[in-house]
Amino acid sequence: MVKHRATVAAGTTSPPETEGRLDPNFTRRVIETMGPNVAPRNRQLMASLIHHLHAFTRDVELTNDEWMAGVRFINAVGRISSGTRNEAQRVSDVLGLESLVDEIAHKVVAEGNVDPTSSSILGPFWSPNAPFRRNGDSIIQDPAPGGRVCKMHGTISDLITGRPIPGAVFDIWQASANGRYDFQDPDNQTPNNLRGKFRADDNGRYSLYCYRPTAYSLPTEGPSYDLLKLMDRHPMRPAHIHIMVTHPEYRGCTTQLYPRDDPWLTTDTVFAVKDDLIVDFKPLRGDPKAELELEYNIILSPKDYKGRPPRALL
Amino acid sequence: MVKHRATVAAGTTSPPETEGRLDPNFTRRVIETMGPNVAPRNRQLMASLIHHLHAFTRDVELTNDEWMAGVRFINAVGRISSGTRNEAQRVSDVLGLESLVDEIAHKVVAEGNVDPTSSSILGPFWSPNAPFRRNGDSIIQDPAPGGRVCKMHGTISDLITGRPIPGAVFDIWQASANGRYDFQDPDNQTPNNLRGKFRADDNGRYSLYCYRPTAYSLPTEGPSYDLLKLMDRHPMRPAHIHIMVTHPEYRGCTTQLYPRDDPWLTTDTVFAVKDDLIVDFKPLRGDPKAELELEYNIILSPKDYKGRPPRALL
Helix, strand or coil: CHHHHHHHHCCCCCCCCCCCCCCCCHHHHHHHCCCCCCCHHHHHHHHHHHHHHHHHHHHCCCCHHHHHHHHHHHHHHHHHCECCECHHHHHHHHCCHHHHHHHHHHCCCCCCCCCCCCCCCCCCCCCCCCCECCCCCECCCCCCCCCCEEEEEEEEEECCCCCECCCCEEEEECCCCCCCCHHHCCCCCCCCCCEEEEECCCCCEEEEEEECCCCEECCCCCHHHHHHHHCCCCCEECCCEEEEEECCCECCEEEEEEECCCCCHHHCCCCCCCHHHEECCEECCCCCCCCEEEECCEEECECCCCCCCCCCCC | CHHHHHHHHCCCCCCCCCCCCCCCCHHHHHHHCCCCCCCHHHHHHHHHHHHHHHHHHHHCCCCHHHHHHHHHHHHHHHHHCECCECHHHHHHHHCCHHHHHHHHHHCCCCCCCCCCCCCCCCCCCCCCCCCECCCCCECCCCCCCCCCEEEEEEEEEECCCCCECCCCEEEEECCCCCCCCHHHCCCCCCCCCCEEEEECCCCCEEEEEEECCCCEECCCCCHHHHHHHHCCCCCEECCCEEEEEECCCECCEEEEEEECCCCCHHHCCCCCCCHHHEECCEECCCCCCCCEEEECCEEECECCCCCCCCCCCC
């Protein structure tokens, strides 16, 4: 056997006692395989991604079966995605990623004691095709059993001057009383039901009729639900109204509004709730079209406003 | 405007000067949303995954557009995957992940000066259906233009005793001279072309005919290729032969063998080359069936062999 062992051993060298069990240069080598023609930002992104992916893998000593389960999961995410279902977005939402990205992009800490309206995640249900409607119109095209009509109104104003912003566009979308958006629910809803854009008047005011929103569950099948089950988490989003407020001279604000009594506020499955987005729906008298009222004022910061200098990131 | 500002400000509080720009508790809150019924290992995996995913996102201050590009990438990976194309595995290979997982699982540092044969990644082309063939048979069912036939043989032996391991199963698969595996190339190859299992004889020996392997490119379309282009990397795998050697009483060894003169050894697109897996193909005389010879001996460690105690991971 001496010859046999020598033959094989020729190509191998035992690492010195001082080395760890894993090759300490592996991650650096993978990163350094990038060529010279990578855009600087892409090099930064990929180096950091590879670094953290490998650090995760080492930290947990990821097994082959666990890695392969991850591979199957990623493939399944793409397979179930479609024009009306963005599963990769949903998975990243469930892991808090969209909310974190939103915070990084939009967190403005004002110098005074008023902050601009907090942003929150866009989610997968915004549509670029929502029609303009007139102030005072309703976005309810298809009345739904159990839906409680609400008159919603408010002023859109400037963070610095406090002045109204005439012409600002107030884009609103929400699920119906059954917890579904129009394009998830073609049997009950016509396109653009519960969607609409409103242009603020000369006093920066908008008004419309919508539903008090209804809490709903993310789909209870598919990879994102499998992930929630693995983490022993519920699939509920608190009831919410989506809004996106824009004006060419201001930073846009995409956000969501939540009724104060919703039971899912602190465990929102996509982590999109912020304190100043929690609102009170009040009884409305004297308006035959609605039983509730919601006043919500929006504050936008000018495009060139920087706020307090940001501190170093965590 | 006083009333307006007061109304909105009621729900907001500016963070104290001492706080950073981002909520320092966000990641912990996402992790702590996991319920009480999560298996301990799954809790560890998901907590570490969320931690590293958020750390990456903060480190690079990931923008909304970059995040959405990632979402679209994940969806595209799943959409292009099929029974014969595992794109998520390929993407993870290109990022070095399968190779790292393999190293974590299989790195055994022997106590003596002989190591067991190094493992390498399985890759997406192994088949559970390869037929048993007889020692001395060829795995070439469909001769290919340019293929150089090689007689491959060797001994499978025990790391501790040096004794042969009769009955060990030597499973081999390789791409044809055009760089394609049977199920990627149904027009030119019959099922199980260039695949076969061989049982080591009483002396632990196996022998067969195969091709000197040919370097090939990963697919030059699809998400994994897009990722390689982004990183200014080539899509080439060095020429290689896959083997998987198993016996019920030993730790199996799945690995790959590479010709020493291959130009892609140091930049293998999936980072699967290790020193003791680089081999020499030698001219063969006196055998009309082959022009080359490769002797490769395999050393397996017994199932209960632990090697030197592993050190702490990086």
